[in-house]
Amino acid sequence: MTVVPLPDTPCLRVQLVYQFTNLGKGGNRFYLKYSGSAASGTDLNTLATDISNAWSTDIKPLMDIDTVLKEVDVLDIATDHGLSGFWTGSITGTNTGTVIPIQASGIVEYDIARRYRGGKPRIYWPPGVQENMQDQAHWTSGYQGDLQTGTAAFFAAIEALSVGALGTLGHVNLSYYKGFHNVTNSSGRERAVPTYRATALHDDVGGYAAKLEIGSQKRRRTSVTP
Numbered sequence: 001m002t003v004v005p006l007p008d009t010p011c012l013r014v015q016l017v018y019q020f021t022n023l024g025k026g027g028n029r030f031y032l033k034y035s036g037s038a039a040s041g042t043d044l045n046t047l048a049t050d051i052s053n054a055w056s057t058d059i060k061p062l063m064d065i066d067t068v069l070k071e072v073d074v075l076d077i078a079t080d081h082g083l084s085g086f087w088t089g090s091i092t093g094t095n096t097g098t099v100i101p102i103q104a105s106g107i108v109e110y111d112i113a114r115r116y117r118g119g120k121p122r123i124y125w126p127p128g129v130q131e132n133m134q135d136q137a138h139w140t141s142g143y144q145g146d147l148q149t150g151t152a153a154f155f156a157a158i159e160a161l162s163v164g165a166l167g168t169l170g171h172v173n174l175s176y177y178k179g180f181h182n183v184t185n186s187s188g189r190e191r192a193v194p195t196y197r198a199t200a201l202h203d204d205v206g207g208y209a210a211k212l213e214i215g216s217q218k219r220r221r222t223s224v225t226p
Contacts, residue, residue, distance in 0.1 A: 002180075003080075003083075003197060004010045004176065004196070004200075004204055005081065005096055005160060005176060005196050005197055005199050005200045006077065006078065006079065006167055006199060007031075007044045007077060007078065007174055007200040007202055008076035008198070008199045008200060008202055008223070009033045009172075009202050010033060010034050010035075010038070010076075010211075011031050011032065011033050011034070011075055011076075011077050011078060011172065011174065011202065012031065012032045012033075012034060012044075012074055012075065012076050012147060012166075012169075012226035013030075013031055013046075013074070013075045013077050014029065014030050014031070014032060014048075014051060014072065014073070014078065014107060015027055015028070015029045015071075015072070015073040015074075015075075016028045016029070016051075016055065016069060016071075016072055017069070017070050017071035017072075017073065017125060018067055018068060018069055018070060019068045019133060020066055020068075020069045020102050020126070021066040021068075021114075022066065022102075022152060023102050025070075025181075026102070026217075027122055027127065028124070030123065030171065031077075031171070031172050031174050032159075032169045032170065032171060032172065033157065033169070033170045033172045033174065033202060033204075034064040034166040034168065034169055034170075035164045035167035035168040036040070036164075036168070037165045037166075037167075038076055038078060038082065038083070038169025039076065039083070039085075039163060039164040039165055039166045040083065040100060040132040040164060041083045041084065041085055041087075042085075043164030043165070043166065044074045044076065044083055044084070044088070044163075044165075045072050045083070045086060046076075046163050046164070047085060047161065047163045047166070048072040048073065048074045048085045048086050048087035049072075050158075050161050050163065051072050051074070051085065051087070051091075051158055052069065052072045052087045052089065054074045054154050054157040054158055055069055055072075055154065055190060055218075056069075057092050057109025057154075057157065058150045058151075058153040058154040058157065059125070059151075059154055060091055060125065061092055061093075061094050061095060061146075061148060062095055062106065062125065062128060062146075062147060062148055062150050063093025063095055063125070063126055064095050064096075064097070064099050064100075064126070064127060064128065064129050065092060065093050065095070065099070066093070066095050066102075067092070067095065067100050067126045068090055068091065068092045068093070069089075069090075069091040069092075069150060070084065070088065070089070070090060071087065071088050071218075072087040073085075073086055076088070078206050079099040081198075082126065083102055088166075090177050093126075095129055095132070096129070097128075097132070098128030098129055098130035098131065099127075099129060099130070100127050100128075100129060100130050100133070101127075102127065102216050103186035103218055104125070104127035104214050104215070104216065105124040105126065105202040105214070105217045106125040106126075106127060106128060106139065106147045106210065106211075106214075106215065107120060107122055107124055107125075107210070107211040107213070107215035108123050108125065108147055108148065108151045108208050108209065108210045108211070108213065109121070109122040109208070109209045109210075110122060110123070110171075110173055110205045110208065111171055111205065111206045111208065111209060112203040112204065112205060112206065113167040113204070113206065114203050116149065118130035118181070120186070121143060121146075121173035121203070121205070123151070124215055124217050125147065126156070126206065127153075128143050131165075133173065133214070134212075136214075136223070137213060138212050138213055138214060139146055139212055139214060141212065143213070144210045144212050145210070146211065147210035148208055149163055151208045151210065152207070152208045155189040155205070158171070160169060170205075171204075171205040172201045172202040172204055172205060173202070173203045173205060174201070174202055174203075175197065175200060175202075175203065176196060176197060176200045177195060177196060177197065178195060178197050179194075179195045180193060180195060181193055181195050182193055
């Protein structure tokens with residue numbers, strides 16, 4: 001098995017874990033660089049709690065009442081033996097209205113300086129409600145603005161935190177792959193497999209752009225067959 005590359009700057013991986021009323025679990029993941037030294041497990045627990053508080057302030061009003069934040073998992077990925085920290089609890093979305101299918105998403109793209117072909121970094125938030133929809137394909141401009149404002153405020157609140165020896169925090173995207181290589185399977189067919197970089201490349205996130213179009217996350221749905 002290929003070893004996942006370490007980042008080119010000390011980073012934390014943050015995972016938000018949700019419980020959806022009629023489906024199961026889902027989540028979001030993002031990365032934070034830090035300027036100081038590795039934190040203790042206790043400090044990472046504190047950071048996870050602080051992130052849950054920021055989510056409650058800035059993201060909870062955007063989420064429907066079937067979306068519940070249950071866990072924040074913070075892992076130090078600067079080395080292959082970094083510590084982790086957790087917050088567990090229950091924070092329920094307060095966006096009241098008619099719920100829509102859970103695979104619908106609010107897309108917010110991350111602005112980075114590097115230009116390249118292909119998809120750009122983004123986050124797929126759990127959906128708003130029917131009253132936030134302009135039509136079957138678009139959010140209202142008001143909800144689009146709320147997504148952008150809430151997301152920017154959420155990450156600004158995190159970057160303003162100071163926990164233990166971590167120093168300054170910054171929201172980044174990590175690029176783990178560059179190019180492809182062909183792999184031949186047992187049937188003789190070839191398939192293109194992404195190639196890991198020697199070191200994961202970070203890009204500072206400089207802004208946020210919420211999309212008017214309603215996104216989709218098929219992985220939030222369960223299989224329609226046994």
